[in-house]
Each structure stands twice: as structure tokens, then as C-alpha cells.
Amino acid sequence: MNEMPAKATYDRETVDAWSRCVASFREARRWRWRALSIAAAAAPLPALLGLIAALPYLPAVGFLLLATAALTRFGHAAQLTCPHCGLVPAGAFERLPLHELDYCRHCHFWLVDPRRGVAPR
Ligand SMILES: [Zn+2]
Known part of the structure; x- marks a missing residue:
């Protein structure tokens, strides 16, 4: 993880805009999790019903579901x-959980109110 800059700039409009972006992203992600849950529950059915051979099908579907879950979990990074500044706040190789992004690594503007302490989840 990058070190925190000595001084980050607090701008209320940036904090409010980030808060709105995170809220809309979380709402969209909630629907993705629901769709993924339904897909995960329905995916083994063709193999269980004998419609398709289980061995190549189940590992492939399992991998696809895991990859989709990882993209859903860490998709905020992209x-x-x-x-x-319009750039992705996390560094190129950082895959931080969304609640750990508290400032932009590029412009050093706060994304959450630093006086509130921990960012809202
Ligand atoms: Zn920035």
C-alpha cells in the first residue's frame, strides 16, 4: 500500500461527489450479486439433471462464477x-476494498471526510 501523503486536500464537493458515486456503484453491485447468486444456484442443474457431462462442465462453470465474483468484488478499482482528477483512486496494482479508499493516490484529495474517521461501508 502507498504511504499516505503528508498533506491531503479536503474539498467538500469532491467528498460529496465520491459519496454519490460509491452509493450508486454499491446499488448496481447489489443487483450483480443477486444475479450471480441465482446463476450459481442454477448452474449445476444441467449436470445434475444429466443433460450435460458433469466433468468438463462443472469446473468450467465454477471458474467462470469465481471470476465473475472476483470482478464484482474488486470491480470498483477499474x-x-x-x-x-478523473483517475482511478487506487494505484495500478492495488485492489483495495472499497471502504479502504479514503484519498486519491494521484491528486491527493480526500474522498471521505477525514474527520469522520473510518469511511462508511
Ligand atoms: Zn484524484
Whole structure:
């Protein structure tokens, strides 16, 4: 993880815009989790019903479901951009959980209110 800059800039509009982006992203992600849950529950049915051979099918579907879950879990790293500079706030090789993104690594603007302490989950 990058070190915190000595001084980050607090801008209320940036914090509010980030909060709105995170809220809409979480709402969209909630629907993705629901769809993924339904897909995970329905995926083994063709093999269980004998419609398709289980051995190549189940590992392939399992891998696809895991990859989709990973993209859903860490997709914010590529989809949410900083309201101030427009870049992805996390570094290129960082895959931080969304609640751990508290400032932009590029422009050093706060994304959450630093006086509130921990970012809302
Ligand atoms: Zn930024």
C-alpha cells in the first residue's frame, strides 16, 4: 500500500461527489450479486439433471462464477474514478476494498471526510 501523503486536500464537493458515486456503484453491485447468486444456484442443474457431462462442465462453470465474483468484488478499482482528477483512486496494482479508499493516490484529495474517521461501508 502507498504511504499516505503528508498533506491531503479536503474539498467538500469532491467528498460529496465520491459519496454519490460509491452509493450508486454499491446499488448496481447489489443487483450483480443477486444475479450471480441465482446463476450459481442454477448452474449445476444441467449436470445434475444429466443433460450435460458433469466433468468438463462443472469446473468450467465454477471458474467462470469465481471470476465473475472476483470482478464484482474488486470491480470498483477499474470503474470508480476520482471526482477531482478523473483517475482511478487506487494505484495500478492495488485492489483495495472499497471502504479502504479514503484519498486519491494521484491528486491527493480526500474522498471521505477525514474527520469522520473510518469511511462508511
Ligand atoms: Zn484524484
